[in-house]
Amino acid sequence: MEEGNNPPSEGWFVSRWLQRRSLAVARERETLSQDKPYFCGPVPFIVLVVLAGIGVFAAGYLSYRHIMLVSDSAVVGDSILCRADGKISCDAILLSEYATLADHISSAVLGLMGCAFALWCALNGLFSRRLRKFCWVFLLIYFFTAIGFSWYFVYLMMFEMDNICTWCIVVHAVNLSSLVLLLVIAVRNRKEFLRPETSSLGERVYFLVGGVVLSLLIFFASGMWEKHLSLKATQAKYDAVEEDMVVIAARLNAAPQYDVPISDQDPVFGLPSAPFVIILFSDFQCPICPGTERALLALVSMNRDVLKLVYKNYPLSTDCNRYIATNLHPMACQAARAATATFILGGNPLFFAYGQLLFHHQKELKKAPWLEFAAKLPLDLSKFENLLKDGSKAAEKVQQDVELGIRLELTSTPQIFFEKKRLPSKLKPETLVQIFEHLIHSNHPDKQDLKLRTQ
Numbered sequence: 139m140e141e142g143n144n145p146p147s148e149g150w151f152v153s154r155w156l157q158r159r160s161l162a163v164a165r166e167r168e169t170l171s172q173d174k175p176y177f178c179g180p181v182p183f184i185v186l187v188v189l190a191g192i193g194v195f196a197a198g199y200l201s202y203r204h205i206m207l208v209s210d211s212a213v214v215g216d217s218i219l220c221r222a223d224g225k226i227s228c229d230a231i232l233l234s235e236y237a238t239l240a241d242h243i244s245s246a247v248l249g250l251m252g253c254a255f256a257l258w259c260a261l262n263g264l265f266s267r268r269l270r271k272f273c274w275v276f277l278l279i280y281f282f283t284a285i286g287f288s289w290y291f292v293y294l295m296m297f298e299m300d301n302i303c304t305w306c307i308v309v310h311a312v313n314l315s316s317l318v319l320l321l322v323i324a325v326r327n328r329k330e331f332l333r334p335e336t337s338s339l340g341e342r343v344y345f346l347v348g349g350v351v352l353s354l355l356i357f358f359a360s361g362m363w364e365k366h367l368s369l370k371a372t373q374a375k376y377d378a379v380e381e382d383m384v385v386i387a388a389r390l391n392a393a394p395q396y397d398v399p400i401s402d403q404d405p406v407f408g409l410p411s412a413p414f415v416i417i418l419f420s421d422f423q424c425p426i427c428p429g430t431e432r433a434l435l436a437l438v439s440m441n442r443d444v445l446k447l448v449y450k451n452y453p454l455s456t457d458c459n460r461y462i463a464t465n466l467h468p469m470a471c472q473a474a475r476a477a478t479a480t481f482i483l484g485g486n487p488l489f490f491a492y493g494q495l496l497f498h499h500q501k502e503l504k505k506a507p508w509l510e511f512a513a514k515l516p517l518d519l520s521k522f523e524n525l526l527k528d529g530s531k532a533a534e535k536v537q538q539d540v541e542l543g544i545r546l547e548l549t550s551t552p553q554i555f556f557e558k559k560r561l562p563s564k565l566k567p568e569t570l571v572q573i574f575e576h577l578i579h580s581n582h583p584d585k586q587d588l589k590l591r592t593q
Contacts, residue, residue, distance in 0.1 A: 178270070178330075182323050186260035186277065186316060193253035193312040196305045200246035201360055204232045209367035231303035236294050245291070247360045249309055251353040252284055256316065258349045268337040269345055274320065276349075281317040288313045381569050386562065387576055395558040396546060400448050403535055405481045405489040408438045408446030414578060416445060417555040419452040419543055422474060423467035426564070428497035430552040433567040435490070437574075440591040445574070449489070451478065451536045452543040452551055458536060461544040469503040471536065472526070476508040479525035479532040483517050491515060557581050568592070 207229060231237065237245055256277060263273035288310035295302055324331055337345075379385055398417050416434060420427045438445045453470030454462050473496050481489035495511045496503065512522045525532040543553075546560070554561040554570075557577040565573070571590050578585050 178323055178327055180264055182319060183260050183264035183270070183273075185319060187257065187264060189312050189316050189319075190253055190257035190260050193309055193316075194250065194257055196308040196312070197246060197250035197253045200228065200232065200303075200305050200309070201244065201250045203228060204237060204244050204246045205360060205364045205367065207232055209364050209371055225300070225302060226304055227301040228303045228305055230301040231295070231299065231306060234299060236291070236298070244360070244364075245287075247357060249287075250360070251356050252280060253309070253312070254356055255349050255353050256280055256284075258352055259345075262345055262348075266337075266341070269341055271331070272337050272342055272345060274324065274331075276345075277316070278320050278324065281313055281320060284313040285317050380562065381566060383569070383572050383576065386569070386573060389562070390559050390573070390577065391580075393559055396555055396560055397558065398450075398542070398546070398555045405449040405486055406446055407435055407449070407486065407490055409442050410446065412438075412442060412444055412446035414445050414557070414574070416447045416574075417450060418447060419450045419539075419546075419548055419551060419553040419555075421451075421453050421467055421470045421551040422477060422493065422496040423470040423500060423503055424454065424551045425500070427552045428500075430554075431493070431497070433570065434554075437567070437571065437590065437592070440593070444588070444590065449493075450542065451539040452548055452553070453536070453540065454551060459540050459544070461540075461547075461549075469506065472506060472508065473503055474536045474539075475526055475530075475532045476512070476522075478535050479522050479530070480512065480515065480517065482525060482531055482535075483521055484515065488515050488517065 232246065239245060239248070259273045259277045259280070263270045263277075266273075291306060292310055295306070400415065400417065416438070418431065418434060420431060434447050438447050451474040453459055453474050454466040455468055455470040456462055456465040457468070458471035458474075477489060477493050477496060480492040492511060492515060495514065499507065499511075508526060509519060509523060512519055524530060527533070546553075550563065553563070556574060557580075559577060561570070561573055571592055575588065575590055578588055582588075
C-alpha cells in the first residue's frame with residue numbers, strides 16, 4: 139500500500155484526544171473565570187458598604203438638621219460633631235447661601251441621595267458576583283463626581299465662610315476614601331477589569347432602575363417632609379396669632395355688633411339674674427360642640443353670679459337649615475327637636491341632661507334613639523313623642539333658632555355671641571375667659587375689677 143493510505147497510528151488518536159481535551163479544559167476554565175467574582179472578591183465591597191453607610195448616616199443627619207432649620211419647626215440640639223454657634227457650626231453652613239443649589243435643592247439632601255446610591259451599588263456588588271464590574275464602574279463614576287463637589291465645598295469652608303461643618307467633612311472623607319479604594323483595586327486588577335461584562339441586560343436594568351428610584355424617593359420624601367414641617371410651623375404661628383389677646387381685642391373692637399334676641403323659650407344654664415349672657419349656637423351632631431359646651435358650662439358654674447349660658451339650635455343639616463348646602467349632620471335636626479321637646483316638658487335641667495346624652499352618644503344618633511334617651515329622664519313619653527312631629531312647638535322653636543342663625547349668616551358650629559360680639563371660632567377655654575373679661579371691661583367701666591373664676 140502507498141504510504142499516504144496508511145491508517146492513522148494509535149499515537150495520532152491519542153494526540154488528537156489530548157488536543158481536544160486541552161481545548162475543552164481551556165473553554166471550561168474560561169467559562170468558570172466568567173462566573174468568578176469579577177476581578178475581586180467581596181472584601182472591597184464590604185469596605186465600600188461600611189464607607190457608604192457612614193456617608194448615609196452623616197448626610198442623613200445633615201439633611202435632617204437642614205430641614206428642621208429651614209422649616210423653623212423646632213429647636214435643633216447640638217451633636218458631638220456639630221454646634222449651633224462657634225467656629226465649628228453646622229447650622230451656619232446649613233443656613234448659608236451655599237446650602238442649596240438654585241435656591242431650592244438642598245446640598246445635604248443631594249449628598250444623602252448620592253451616598254444612598256453608593257450604598258445600593260456596594261450592596262449589589264457584594265451579593266451579586268455577576269454585577270460586580272457594572273457596580274464598580276458606576277461607583278467610580280459617582281465618586282469622581284462626588285469628589286468634585288467635595289473639593290468645592292471644602293474650598294468654600296476654607297476661604298468663603300468663617301465656620302466649619304464637621305459632619306460635612308465626614309462626608310467628604312468618605313468620598314475621598316471610597317474613590318482611592320476604587321482606583322487602587324481597579325488599577326491593581328486592570329487586566330481582569332477589561333474582561334467582558336458577565337451580567338445580563340435584565341440585571342443591569344434592575345440595578346439602574348433600583349438606584350434611580352431609591353435616589354428619587356429620598357429626594358421627594360425629604361421635600362415633602364420639609365413642606366409638611368414648614369406648613370405645620372406656619373400653622374402654629376397662625377394659631378399663636380389667633381390666640382393673641384392683643385390681636386383678638388383689635389378684631390373684636392373693629393367687628394360689627396349683633397343683636398341676638400333671647401326669650402323664655404330658650405334653654406338657660408345658670409341663674410336668670412346673672413347680668414352677662416353667653417349665647418351659644420350649637421349642633422348635637424357636631425364633633426367640636428361637646429367640648430365647647432363643657433367648657434362654657436364649667437365656666438358658668440364657677441361664675442353663677444356673673445354669667446349665664448343661653449342655648450340656641452343651629453343644625454348643619456339641609457332637613458331644617460336652608461342656608462347649608464351640604465347635609466353635614468343628617469340627624470342634627472331631629473336631635474335638636476328632641477332636645478327642645480325635653481326642654482318644653484322638663485325645663486332647663488332636663489334639657490341639658492338630655493343634651494349630654496346626645497353628645498355622649500353621637501355615633502348612635504343615626505339610629506334615632508330619641509325615645510330611648512327620653513326614657514332615662516322623668517318625662518311624659520307620649521307628649522315627648524308628639525313634640526317630635528312636624529308642626530309641633532319643638533319643631534317651631536328649632537326652626538326659629540335656625541332662621542335666626544341664617545340672619546346672622548352662620549356657616550358652622552359652635553358659634554358664641556357675648557356682649558353683642560361674635561367670638562372667633564376654635565378658641566382655647568383660657569382664651570375665651572380672657573375675651574369675656576375684655577368685653578366686660580370694655581363695655582362696663584364699673585366692672586373694671588371683675589375677674590372671672592376658672593378654678
